[in-house]
Structures are given as C-alpha cells and as structure tokens.
Amino acid sequence: RKEVEQDPGPFNVPEGATVAFNCTYSNSASQSFFWYRQDCRKEPKLLMSVYSSGNEDGRFTAQLNRASQYISLLIRDSKLSDSATYLCVVGYNFNKFYFGSGTKLNVKP
Amino acid sequence: NAGVTQTPKFQVLKTGQSMTLQCAQDMNHEYMSWYRQDPGMGLRLIHYSVGAGITDQGEVPNGYNVSRSTTEDFPLRLLSAAPSQTSVYFCASTPGRGSADTQYFGPGTRLTVL
Numbered sequence: 001r002k003e004v005e006q007d008p009g010p011f012n013v014p015e016g017a018t019v020a021f022n023c024t025y026s027n028s029a030s031q032s033f034f035w036y037r038q039d040c041r042k043e044p045k046l047l048m049s050v051y052s053s054g055n056e057d058g059r060f061t062a063q064l065n066r067a068s069q070y071i072s073l074l075i076r077d078s079k080l081s082d083s084a085t086y087l088c089v090v091g092y093n094f095n096k097f098y099f100g101s102g103t104k105l106n107v108k109p
Numbered sequence: 110n111a112g113v114t115q116t117p118k119f120q121v122l123k124t125g126q127s128m129t130l131q132c133a134q135d136m137n138h139e140y141m142s143w144y145r146q147d148p149g150m151g152l153r154l155i156h157y158s159v160g161a162g163i164t165d166q167g168e169v170p171n172g173y174n175v176s177r178s179t180t181e182d183f184p185l186r187l188l189s190a191a192p193s194q195t196s197v198y199f200c201a202s203t204p205g206r207g208s209a210d211t212q213y214f215g216p217g218t219r220l221t222v223l
Binding site: 004006008032034041042043044045046049087089091095096097098099100101102 | 140142144149150151152153154157159167168197199203205210211212214215216217
C-alpha cells in the first residue's frame with residue numbers, strides 16, 4: 001500500500017473555476033503535511049504547509065483531517081498559471097518525506 | 110545563496126558504468142535527501158542524511174550509495190548502472206529545525222542508462 005495516494009487527474013477546468021484535490025495517507029504517526037507544485041520537468045516547490053486548523057494563502061486553502069487521514073487543497077478563481085502538477089507530501093521523524101504521485105491540473109482559457 | 114545545486118544536469122550512461130551525482134547546498138542545512146522521480150510517479154526517497162557522517166536508507170536504496178563528509182555536500186553514487194535507474198534525480202535539503210520544515214530542491218539530474 002502506498003504511503004500517500006492522490007488522484008492523478010488530469011483535472012481540466014476553465015479559468016475562474018474552483019477546483020479541489022484530495023490526498024490520503026496511511027501512517028497515523030505522520031507529523032507534517034505539505035502541498036508542493038511541480039511544473040513540467042522542473043523541481044518541486046513548496047506551495048503551502050498544511051495544519052490541522054486549516055490554512056489559507058490567497059486563492060489557496062489547505063485542510064488536514066487527521067481522523068480520516070486526508071489532506072485537501074482548494075484553488076479558487078483558477079488562473080492559467082495554476083496549470084501544474086500538485087504533489088501531496090507527508091513527513092515523519094523530521095526528515096523522511098513521502099510524496100504522492102501528483103494530481104495534474106490544466107486550466108484552460 | 111545559490112541554494113541547492115546539482116551536477117550534471119543531464120547524463121547518459123551505459124549499463125554497468127558507475128558515476129556520482131553531485132549535490133551541494135550553501136544554506137547550512139542539516140538534513141539532505143536524494144529522490145528519484147519516474148514518469149507519472151511521485152518522488153521516491155533513495156537515501157537521506159541527518160547530518161555530516163550520518164546517512165540512512167529510504168524507500169528505494171538498492172544500487173545507490175551515499176556519504177556525507179561535510180554539511181554542504183551529499184553525493185549519490187551509482188555503483189553499476191542499470192536501465193531501471195533511468196530517471197530524474199532530485200536532491201533536497203531541509204534546515205532540520207523541526208517537523209514542519211520546508212524542503213528545498215535542486216534542479217534535478219536527468220539520467221539515461223542504455
């Protein structure tokens with residue numbers, strides 16, 4: 001069983017749409033949670049950390065549900081520049097990180 | 110700061126050849142990691158280090174060796190390259206202050222083994 005599972009997509013949405021991604025993780029001892037963004041053939045870059053209380057950064061909102069072991073990312077008012085692959089990441093013991101396979105988002109004009 | 114640097118950017122090897130992928134960071138980060146990413150898959154942890162002189166295995170360590178003689182450098186060695194090791198390799202560093210640390214990634218090395 002994979003440590004972190006994501007729907008690979010692709011999610012094809014028009015500009016201005018709201019889109020949500022979910023991710024589930026298998027280890028209840030997980031300590032840290034993140035969403036990373038990866039553009040084609042580039043390195044992943046941190047989009048946002050995810051906290052139990054939920055957190056928002058502009059058009060992006062992340063939620064963590066520890067009881068159900070899932071993490072979500074909501075993108076409002078999608079822009080063309082949001083087109084990328086979104087990676088869910090779960091961390092253990094301060095240094096070991098497990099990545100989901102990514103969810104591909106295509107925002108179309 | 111240059112951040113995390115990786116060399117080479119691209120490499121083609123023949124089966125059985127050995128080589129070292131270089132990774133360096135100038136942020137004085139304690140933790141460093143190596144990942145591989147195959148098409149349609151997420152990153153998988155190969156080896157990691159929590160400080161100079163300390164390394165440990167990740168999910169997919171077979172066929173790779175690492176060492177960490179300094180805080181700055183964390184090279185990854187392929188002992189005898191195989192076609193299954195064709196992949197994109199990313200090095201990352203983390204400050205090491207706590208569980209919510211951000212990882213900083215290098216630009217990647219694209220390796221093809223023929």
